[in-house]
Amino acid sequence: MKSVKSMQRISIDPITRLEGHGKIEIFLDENGEVVNAYFQVPELRGFEKFCQGRPVEELARIVPRI
Amino acid sequence: MAKPKVAVYWSAACGGCDVKVLDTNEKILDIAAAVDLLFWPIALDFKYKDVEEMADREIDLCIINGGIRNSEQEHIVKLLRRKSKVVAALGACAISGGIPALANLYDAQSILDYVYHKTTSIDNFQGPLPQPEYDAPEGRLTIPKFYDSVFALDQMIDVQYYIPGCPPPPSLIVKALTAFLQGTLPPPPATVAGEGSVCDECPRERNREAKVKKWKRIAQFTPPADTKKCLLDEGFFCLGPATQAGCEALCIKANIPCEGCMGKPQGVTDRGSKMLSYIASLTDASTEEEAKKILNDVVDQAGLLYRFDLPKSLIGGRRKE
Numbered sequence: 041m042k043s044v045k046s047m048q049r050i051s052i053d054p055i056t057r058l059e060g061h062g063k064i065e066i067f068l069d070e071n072g073e074v075v076n077a078y079f080q081v082p083e084l085r086g087f088e089k090f091c092q093g094r095p096v097e098e099l100a101r102i103v104p105r106i
Numbered sequence: 107m108a109k110p111k112v113a114v115y116w117s118a119a120c121g122g123c124d125v126k127v128l129d130t131n132e133k134i135l136d137i138a139a140a141v142d143l144l145f146w147p148i149a150l151d152f153k154y155k156d157v158e159e160m161a162d163r164e165i166d167l168c169i170i171n172g173g174i175r176n177s178e179q180e181h182i183v184k185l186l187r188r189k190s191k192v193v194a195a196l197g198a199c200a201i202s203g204g205i206p207a208l209a210n211l212y213d214a215q216s217i218l219d220y221v222y223h224k225t226t227s228i229d230n231f232q233g234p235l236p237q238p239e240y241d242a243p244e245g246r247l248t249i250p251k252f253y254d255s256v257f258a259l260d261q262m263i264d265v266q267y268y269i270p271g272c273p274p275p276p277s278l279i280v281k282a283l284t285a286f287l288q289g290t291l292p293p294p295p296a297t298v299a300g301e302g303s304v305c306d307e308c309p310r311e312r313n314r315e316a317k318v319k320k321w322k323r324i325a326q327f328t329p330p331a332d333t334k335k336c337l338l339d340e341g342f343f344c345l346g347p348a349t350q351a352g353c354e355a356l357c358i359k360a361n362i363p364c365e366g367c368m369g370k371p372q373g374v375t376d377r378g379s380k381m382l383s384y385i386a387s388l389t390d391a392s393t394e395e396e397a398k399k400i401l402n403d404v405v406d407q408a409g410l411l412y413r414f415d416l417p418k419s420l421i422g423g424r425r426k427e
Binding site: 047049054056059061075076080083085086089090093095097101104 | 116118122147151152153154155175176178205208211212216218221236242243244250272323324325362365409410
């Protein structure tokens with residue numbers, strides 16, 4: 041593994057032209073080769089939790105807004 | 107003359123509002139020709155860095171949809187506020203939290219715990235939760251902090267215009283954008299919607315004598331032959347009287363009770379209380395005990411009365427366990 045200090049970083053923030061939020065971090069070594077890339081999704085709503093206890097027929101009107 | 111500069115951003119949103127901007131159909135071409143779009147993540151490839159590099163107040167109109175759920179959204183809407191002359195909140199989430207704000211009935215910890223540990227579809231044996239910072243071998247990675255509650259846009263920044271709906275009707279988006287381009291927007295703060303409540307646009311008729319012995323669920327709905335009868339009179343929780351006009355009673359015309367996505371009408375402080383007063387006056391009970399029994403049978407009152415506006419409601423949200 042290359043040392044952290046020599047790593048160059050390219051951030052693509054935000055990812056565009058899609059539905060949702062995301063960012064990509066790409067790490068390059070001193071030769072400009074890709075060492076690793078991370079795709080991050082920073083979004084959470086919690087539908088799994090807050091749909092509990094609601095009338096099942098209402099979910100058809102709630103979950104499309106995810 | 108230089109074209110007005112417009113930005114569109116989404117926070118805790120589903121993308122439906124952005125789609126409704128596109129649902130202006132052929133008018134989207136006129137809009138695109140009339141303005142310079144500087145930022146619109148769903149449609150154009152500009153980055154946060156591009157916004158940071160703009161001059162303050164460079165954007166003439168910034169349209170923001172979605173509530174504020176995490177630290178990134180707070181940061182970006184505050185940044186956009188600084189870079190914009192006028193900010194408009196588009197849709198129920200930006201105006202009052204919207205559906206994602208139903209999460210305000212729970213705290214962040216119980217949501218994270220359920221989503222990442224307890225749902226039957228999750229496979230998380232080691233049990234980690236998302237962390238705002240993570241030291242990967244190559245360097246530090248960060249994700250936004252997940253807030254304890256969802257906030258409406260104007261709880262974070264000043265907002266001049268409101269375009270309600272979930273999603274907002276394209277006709278209102280066109281109306282707002284046309285007024286912006288012609289310089290005829292009313293003095294802020296103002297809501298671009300219809301006059302009165304959804305009942306004023308509803309083709310059904312109230313029966314002043316109607317009383318309800320038992321409130322029904324939508325599952326019990328079979329379209330009556332007479333589509334003239336008011337759904338409230340028929341015993342369905344229809345939020346029409348406590349909802350801002352402007353949608354032309356779209357759902358009710360499809361035999362679906364209004365769920366209140368257009369937000370509270372002008373001059374109403376708390377929409378749930380407003381709606382409850384209608385429910386109370388329709389409920390056929392002669393004693394307090396009887397009324398309590400009838401209303402206790404209603405499943406999920408918070409979700410029916412405050413589906414789109416918990417952050418702006420008097421009850422606020424969090425359930426006291």
